[in-house]
Amino acid sequence: MPNYSSNPVLTIENFSIDYMAEQTVHAVKNVSFSLGRGEILGLAGESGCGKSTLAYGVTRLLKPPALVTSGHAEFHSREGYSVNLGELSGEDLRAFRWDKISIVFQGAMNSLNPVINIRKQLEDIFTTHRPEMGKKERRELCGDLLERVGVDRDRLKSFPHELSGGMRQRVMIAMAMALGPQIMIMDEPTTALDVVIQREILREITRLREELGFAVIFITHDLPLLLEISDRIAVMRDGEIVELGEAVELYTNPQHEYTKRLLSSFPSLTGDRGDFIRSGLLTDRDGVTGDARRSVGAEPDESGGTERSSTT
Amino acid sequence: MTPVLAQGPDTVVAATKRAGVRQVLPSMTPKLASGLIIAGLVILFGVIGPLVVGDPNAIGDVGLSGPSGTHILGTTQTGQDVFSQLAYATRGSLIIGFIVGVLAMFFSAFFGIVGAYVGGFLDDLFSLFTNVMLVIPGLPLVIVMSSYVQQKSIYLIAGVLAVTSWAGGARVLRSVTLSLRNRDYVAAAKLSGERTWRIMLVEILPNLVPVMASQFVFAIIFAILGEAGLSFLGLGASGALTWGTMLFYAQNGLALRLGAWWWFIPPGLLIAVFGAALSLINFSIDEIINPKLRDQTRSARKRWTLSEEQLKRVSVEDVP
Amino acid sequence: MSTLETRNMSKDYRLRDGRNSSILRAVKNVSFTLEAGKTVALVGQSGSGKSTLAKILMQLERPTSGEILLDGRPISRHGRGLRDHRSSVQMVFQDPFASLNPFHTVEHHLRRPLLLHHKAHDADGVRAGVRRLLERVELEPADVVAGRRPHELSGGQRQRVAIARALAPSPHVLIADEPVSMLDVSIRLGVLNLLSQLQREENLAILYITHDLATARHFSDEILVMFKGEIVERGPSDEVILNPQHEYTRLLMAAAPNPEKRIARG
DSSP states (O other), X not given: OOOTTTSEEEEEEEEEEEXXXXXXXEEEEEEEEEEETTOEEEEEOOXXXXXXXXXXXXXXXXXXXXXXEEEEEEEEOTTSOEEEGGGOOHHHHHHHBTTTEEEEOTTGGGOSOTTSOHHHHHHHHHHHHOTTSOHHHHHHHHHHHHHHTTOOGGGGGOOGGGSOHHHHHHHHHHHHHTTOOSEEEEESTTTTSOHHHHHHHHHHHHHHHHHHOOEEEEEESOHHHHHHHOSEEEEEETTEEEEEEEHHHHHHSOOSHHHHHHHXXXXXXXXXXXXXXXXXXXXXXXXXXXXXXOOOOOOOXXXXXXXXOOOO | OOOOOSSSOXXXXXXXXXXXXXXXXXXXXXXXXXXXXXXXXXHHHHHHHHHHSOOTTOOOSSOSBOOOSSOTTOBOTTOOBHHHHHHHHHHHHHHHHHHHHHHHXXXXXXXXXXXXXXXXXXXXXXXXXXXXXXXXXXXXXXXXHHHHOSSOOHHHHHHHHHHHHHHHHHHHHHHHHHHHHTSHHHHHHHHHTOOHHHIIIIIIHHHHHHHHHHXXXXXXXXXXXXXXXXXXXXXXXXXXXXXXXXXXXXXXXXXXXXXXXXXXXXXXXXXXXXXXXXXXXXXXXXXXXXXXXXXXXXXXXXTOOOOHHHHHHHHHHSOO | OOOEEEEEEEEEEEEEETTEEEEEEEEEEEEEEEOTTOEEEEEOOTTSSHHHHHHHHTTSSOOSEEXXXXXXXXXXXXXXXXXXXXXXXXXXXXXXXXXXOTTSOXXXXXXXXXXXXXSOOSHHHHHHHHHHHHHHTTOBSHHHHHTOOGGGSOHHHHHHHHHHHHHTTOOSEEEEEXXXXXXXXXXXXXXXXXXXXHHHHHTOEEEEEESOHHHHHHHOSEEEEEETTEEEEEEEHHHHHHSOOSHHHHHHHHHSOOHHHHHHHO
């Protein structure tokens, strides 16, 4: 079990990000957590909660008017030294990015350059970050990278449009892994993919994590998915982390109201039909706080049997 | 703009700041304001000017003379008052501009939108026609016409310019309509039982208004510049007063050589100024069409509340 | 009360690749029945043909072969028959951002079907009809919402407007094409519950098209599993989910995220 408290690879303390537009929007509010070496940390939340903004903020990818207004993010390399990510600049920042921390963006599979073949795009990383590498060695390494993510070596000469969505996403993951980073941030990497492909990609990620030992921050709104692959899960809402705990613990014993609500939005696939029955539902309106919540915990439908008669 | 509730109660709707048609119009920026004011002044001059100035064609004895008390912008070599001519010329050019704008808009809308929406054979036909018209060069067409028609009115010139300028817009409208046609809301309208012509008019056309407005403004610029060019070459409307014909007469009267700046600078300046004003308006319309432009322009950036030092830190160090 | 039935329906597309052309069989020999008061879930991944099927049922596309029967009679493609079909069978689209015209108000979206299907005849009738529809989908205050434009509403609100629009002609059959997959997670069940509620109130036949097995199980009576244009398995929801027979269904079940598995592992 990766030890996030005694040997973290990343510590984030009181991290805040504001959008300084006409009205200041507090996108991330005082977020603190640490990431263990080789840990898979799931960052769950709905749209607008700040999870992507946090990731961009940590990796210094924010565009104005977004601004880190407080806190710091510190990277603890396995080589022994520590770096304050907010203090890097210029060449150091460029060298750091992708080498120590890499990021797979949302919709990344559509970010491949459509007019350049896969090999050139992979090689680009090496020519930028490892200029001393020889051509032959580089080509070998690119082939190895692809095979490692489960894509056949001779796809190197293909163009992005010749690959399926799932394959393109694997190429993006290969690109993120190219320099052997210690942390990989993945922002909704499987959202646009089929459930079957998604399963394969998740399998690759866990396998690679075991092989190479990098930590993963996995950002998504799909809580059941996180529950399957994460070591710990952080639930975010309105810029704050409302709950952070071990995956199984969070699923079976959620503490925060919002976590419970989020969990209840995902009906169990194979579990009891229990609460989520189509025919019997209660609507709960909390008029006092102005929060119209739908309580889906309903009375079990006693006549369930007759309702579900098949027509075939 | 309205804050959209992303996470709040699903059913309660928040207050809105901009209602009705106003939200479709561009927001007032200095760019838009200056464009509108300048264009407005020129149009005012063209509309009211001819009503108050004297006869532009009245020749006098005074000959080529500079600005003075009686002639604000001096006189031409035949003693005609330049200022009066300028007022009538403005009207003439504006008439051509607007006629071409309206005609080009109608033609491009018809051949672009209807063809694209109905599809099939009609689309192929209209598209072929559009492409042919796109290729026909305007200048040789006018030259050919001038050998047949000696007395060209401004309406004829406007017609020729319109005929040679609608095709580009039609292609743009066609491609936009093709993409709109496949939108879900068009399918939903069909499912509601709407008729084809109603869908085109009520569902598709309103979403094309910003593009068409931009094309309209551009057509006006094109027409005025085009007419100026034609007239300067002597192919313009004979006998009519437009900015272009003024320049033509000025050239013929050796105004440049004789240093009679009051004759050729005013029309030239008005062409440039009006064209610039219309372009400013067009840029503002572009910001509606392409929302990405909205956030990145200088005026948008001014609305940020980052302090100087913060801005410097952020833009220098982060994303290249 | 209506029944929509398809028999041996197929849809082929001709793909041209230069000189060669090939046939893509998007839908192959599909037969099923939608009955009043019952929800049928059509489960499949992208490319399975489920969206094509929806378009054919809505008469936005024509099938290459097979029949579609409404109340036992073949549907008609023109004139009065088409209009009757449209007032009986309606659809809720997947993308709440794309299914509403950004230029028009909510009121316009609801007014048109009300007028076209003669549910209202004058301004007062329309206003009352619009208010009634918005109240049924629980969007309040109805008068305020009616004046809004789509971009002023959230995704969940937009989808409710889309449902209201589908209900305007008082249809008997509702095709819901991935109605919640583009909505925020915590809002999804609310919208699905709304659909269930409306089904009970109107005795609708609902076809719930989705790729999400969990909600398919809980919100439908019967599940049809679609793969490459064919229906590979069908049966009562619980049966198909808990006891899948076909290889593909088993693959889907194994691939779907299921936290229970991990908890069982310990």
